[in-house]
Amino acid sequence: MTTHESLLRMSGIVKEFPGVKALGGVDLDVRAGEVHCLLGQNGAGKSTLIKILSASYQPDAGVIHWDGVETSLPTPISAIKVGISTIYQELDLVPGLTVAENVFLGHEQSVAGFSQRSQSNQMVRDLMTRLGHSEISPTRLVGSLSPAGQQIVSMARALSHDTRLLILDEPSAVLDHEEVDNLFRVIRGLTAEGVAVVYISHRLEEIRQIGDRITVLKDGITVATGLEVADTSTATLIQLMTGRSIEYVFPPRPEVAPERGPVVLEAKGLSLAGVFETMDLTVHAGEIVGLTGLVGAGRSEILETVYGARRATTGTVTVDGTRIRKGSVPAAVRAGIGLAPEERKSQGLLLDQAVYRNVTISSLGRFARGGFLDSAAERRRAEELTTSLDVRPTGVTRAVRTLSGGNQQKVVLARWLLRDCRVLLLDEPTRGVDVGARSEIYQLIRSLADAGVAVVVVSSEVEEVLGLSDRVVVVREGAVVHEAPATDLDEARVLDLVMEGRVA
DSSP states (O other): OOOSSEEEEEEEEEEEETTEEEEEEEEEEEETTOEEEEEOOTTSSHHHHHHHHTTSSOOSEEEEEETTEEEOOOSHHHHHHHTEEEEOSSOOOOTTSBHHHHHTTTSOOEETTEEOHHHHHHHHHHHHHHTTOTTSOTTSBGGGSOHHHHHHHHHHHHHTSOOSEEEEESTTTTOOHHHHHHHHHHHHHHHHTTOEEEEEOSOHHHHHHHOSEEEEEETTEEEEEEEEGGGOOHHHHHHHHHSSOOOOOOOOOOSSOOOOOOEEEEEEEEEETTTEEEEEEEEETTOEEEEEOOTTSSHHHHHHHHHTSSOOSEEEEEETTEEOOTTOHHHHHHHTEEEEOSSIIIIIOOTTSBHHHHHHGGGGGGGEETTEEOHHHHHHHHHHHHHHTTOSSOOTTSBGGGSOHHHHHHHHHHHHHHHTOSEEEEESTTTTOOHHHHHHHHHHHHHHHHTTOEEEEEOSOHHHHHHHOSEEEEEETTEEEEEEEGGGOOHHHHHHHHHHSSOO
16 A cells, blocks of 8 residues: 655754764655665665654754654654554664563553553454464563564564564564565565565565665665665666676686595484484585574574584594583584574674674683783784774774674684684574675685685575575475585485475
């Protein structure tokens, strides 16, 4: 039910932080009933803009019109009251509360000061049915849900308000193909009711599927707005986002496959009760093995078990023939295993610590002098690595939380470069990373493999697995169902394997 009347119009929005101009003049026009896609590289200003729209930040200059009337949004509650709901990429749920308690957190259903649990539970059931997930019980603890399930709870919480504008920040990042299809079904249902959706994603193919119009940000300013999705090529979007032409390609494979190096990583008879079955996995020096499957298939848990973050029920893990003690991260790191986890902000980074300390945290022994840390040496080495990886903005003393997602991922990789890892485990390495940074990360992964590192990559994007890997292992419901060279597979065959467990 798209109209030509603006529900939201932002003009000349400026936001400055000490030493940084995050937004230098942004324009955004959103119509009722449309999906308006907001694009830009990491650091372009998208997150700052939506935080202004949700009233977490206040603009330093500019005007906001809501429903044709100039307005201000002094608090997040004021944004919610006019009908603006935001679902951030990093979900803000309370794991120890139930689904219903999370959905109505801050606006509990009560009469005369008494909580109306039965009413709340029924309202959540209705919301879950509307979202196509009636199987999620309102009394279940949110912490027991998968990331995909938690995403649905966040959507239910947004819809528990009288939402007129829904902002979705990378909503598909933790969803599998079926869940993405369901998400799009929900979005289309909302827009048919006249709800406007601002959709942020680095996956350009999603923009084609769900978007109506596009606004592109670069370096904190609007470089294009109101572009019709159907009339705008992918090459044009990339040019607008980056200022240069970037082909969405992977590092080229050699025409003649090189001889396999020695086995570096070997997992034999590895299992984790209730999560994945007994499996064998070998990775050779200089090889990239892609691990793919649906969300919940056990992919991340396999990496975490190899890394020692989970204690295997059965089986052994060896690096260069030496067995590693079960369930011991320090033993795995000493053996030369590094892990870049899927949830880098909560599991892979010390967000309030400096960039240099995040780089050196796993190698502090190298910088110990007489029982004290040589911070100057830490900073020098971190600066060398972050410069080589083109981490922006420069400056290793800034808090790592001030970096964009792609640059935070580079910091995690710099940590393991410093360790000279023999094995590198990468869980969703380009999640939330823009197209330009993706190409850089792909090149880095390939260069590490060329230097003899054994690499395992988990990704929900089949195109990424096939384009980056030398060999692909397909996991379904906790079991390996197929293994083959990447060149012997295509997207249709892999999707059939992960969905049905058979080769197309």
